[in-house]
Amino acid sequence: MLIIVFFIAHWYLSLFFQTFFLHRYSSHNMFKMSRFWERTFFFLTFIFQGSSFLHPAAYGIMHRRHHSYADTPNDPHSPLHLTNIISFNWATVVEYRKLVNAFMRGERDDDDVPRWYQLERIAESPITRTTFILIYTLIYFKFATEPWQYAFLPLHAMMGPIHGFIVNWFGHKSGYRNFDKINDNSKNTLPIDFLMMGELYQNNHHMRPNNLNFAFRWFELDLGYLATSVFKKLRIIS
Numbered sequence: 368m369l370i371i372v373f374f375i376a377h378w379y380l381s382l383f384f385q386t387f388f389l390h391r392y393s394s395h396n397m398f399k400m401s402r403f404w405e406r407t408f409f410f411l412t413f414i415f416q417g418s419s420f421l422h423p424a425a426y427g428i429m430h431r432r433h434h435s436y437a438d439t440p441n442d443p444h445s446p447l448h449l450t451n452i453i454s455f456n457w458a459t460v461v462e463y464r465k466l467v468n469a470f471m472r473g474e475r476d477d478d479d480v481p482r483w484y485q486l487e488r489i490a491e492s493p494i495t496r497t498t499f500i501l502i503y504t505l506i507y508f509k510f511a512t513e514p515w516q517y518a519f520l521p522l523h524a525m526m527g528p529i530h531g532f533i534v535n536w537f538g539h540k541s542g543y544r545n546f547d548k549i550n551d552n553s554k555n556t557l558p559i560d561f562l563m564m565g566e567l568y569q570n571n572h573h574m575r576p577n578n579l580n581f582a583f584r585w586f587e588l589d590l591g592y593l594a595t596s597v598f599k600k601l602r603i604i605s
Contacts, residue, residue: 369510374519381526384412386564386591393427393480397579398604409483413490417499419527420490424480425466437551444535447552500524538569545583546574565589
């Protein structure tokens with residue numbers, strides 16, 4: 368039972384910092400925060416994504432390209448043009464690593480994406496990623512009570528990219544559309560959005576990319592927006 372709790376907690380904590388810090392803040396600049404809070408959320412993103420930490424600046428630039436060229440051949444991850452899961456994920460990894468390497472080598476340094484050079488070097492280290500995987504493994508050795516529970520272990524190691532795959536694959540492949548006039552294949556995948564904290568309202572988001580609330584209709588609920596609203600009320604963000 369403890370392993371299930373650990374997996375669910377890791378899933379939603381990793382997902383929250385991906386939607387809050389990487390997506391809504393780094394990619395879209397939907398709100399502002401002080402340098403102290405930016406560093407705090409940067410560090411928490413590193414901790415809770417762990418071995419699958421996604422470089423905030425590279426994530427932000429790549430996501431902006433996705434919006435600019437949504438579902439065209441220039442989209443870094445579109446299931447319309449990358450029609451099988453292997454090619455889809457491979458193209459995403461290649462584009463992402465190209466951006467990470469450019470930032471890490473100092474070949475680009477966009478001034479509107481969060482940077483923390485020291486932490487980036489630590490997070491991108493193979494030793495750091497391996498250490499997180501060992502920590503997850505030790506937790507399973509300590510608390511797993513059934514052999515089948517170890518099937519969750521690889522998901523911890525790849526948590527961030529798994530979240531990204533679910534959103535970008537299903538969010539442009541399956542579901543319904545509130546807005547047909549936008550020229551892409553974005554959809555709202557409502558039945559499983561509770562797993563993704565609002566990220567699967569892709570049609571809504573592509574129609575209004577700078578709107579903090581991804582929900583639009585009365586039955587849609589953006590959990591990421593609700594959590595972000597708490598930080599706004601606490602004046603952590605503005």
